[in-house]
Amino acid sequence: MPTAQPTSPIRTGIIGFGLSGRVFHAPFIATNPAFRLDLISTGSPDRAAQARQQHPDTEIVASPSELLARAADLDLVILASPAHVHREQALAAFEAGAHVVIDKPFVPTVTDAKQLIAASEDAGKLLAVFQNRRWDGDFLTIKRLLAEGVLGGIHRFESTFERWGGAVRERWQDSTTSDQGAGITYDLGSHLIDQALQLFGPATVDAAELTTVRPGAVSDDDSFISLLHETGVRSHLTMSRVAGQSGPRFRVLGSESSYSVNGLDNQEPFLKDQRWPGSEGYGVTPSADWGLVGVGDSLSSVETARGAYPDFYAGVAASILAGAPSPVDPRDALEVVRIIERAHQLSAAVSA
Known part of the structure; x- marks a missing residue:
């Protein structure tokens, strides 16, 4: 302590x-x-x-x-x-x-x-x-929906975090190897894995596809990991630095309903613009970007919780x-690293 x-x-x-x-x-x-x-x-x-x-x-x-x-x-x-x-x-x-x-x-x-x-x-x-990203508004919304039981029993959780990074540049993310903690799985994957473990508990790696796409890259820049949680939930996690278009940020499939949301939490662009905590609208998602809950064509908009990085x-x-x-137990982070190491091992074994 x-x-x-x-x-x-x-x-x-x-x-x-x-x-x-x-x-x-x-x-x-x-x-x-x-x-x-x-x-x-x-x-x-x-x-x-x-x-x-x-x-x-x-x-x-x-x-x-x-x-x-x-x-x-x-x-x-x-x-x-x-x-x-x-x-x-x-x-x-x-x-x-x-x-x-x-x-x-x-x-x-x-x-x-x-x-x-x-x-x-x-x-x-x-x-x-x-x-x-435990304090992303869309992630907090999922936590709320799960607590309310709106979706029923969850069988699949899909999480996608993709960007277009362009060509390899002179920066540590592009010049160091996965053995040194670089690559998209260590970078964005650390977020996605942590969120999945927070929602659905301990998991093992069921499958992993870690790929190096860009010429000159020395670590993975496109990745997919399938986790099987002890609860029976499957998490499909997709992360990329070479995606010109991105899939839904989250899709949560349950026995009673589903939830999906596009785009990324807007706290990062606010912070980049020096609109720091306390600025008008910080952490608030416009209604046009709220996610949807429902089945088939019977969908309703659900207000996104306020983002709360502070x-x-x-x-x-x-x-x-x-x-x-x-606020984040380092043992949780250790489990994320354990899963990333295992994903690299599985992907390397398939490629060998």
């Missing part, structure tokens, strides 16, 4: 100011009075300039090592860095006495995950994995300041 810090604001440092640090972490620290953003590390002059413009009271340093050298003066270190450096950076933060939030992908291997969980427990510090960091604050449980 993490030890409580006596006072707020929680002194926070962020390693990395790419999409993850800039869009998915810094805005929540900046808008939650329980936190103070003290340090950001980035080696990019352009990103450093962005950080200074968006967070003028925050000190910018040029490397993770500079930030970690000062981690003893922080309460929380956020790793918005590539997956293959998460283990060493988190261990350094724990050794300095800081709590740690790690963006997904958590780590490349189950062995790494177990080591970090043990290190957090030994240090008595919080370890939370940023599975923010709830993750509210949970982090409660854990650090009051000893509440982690």
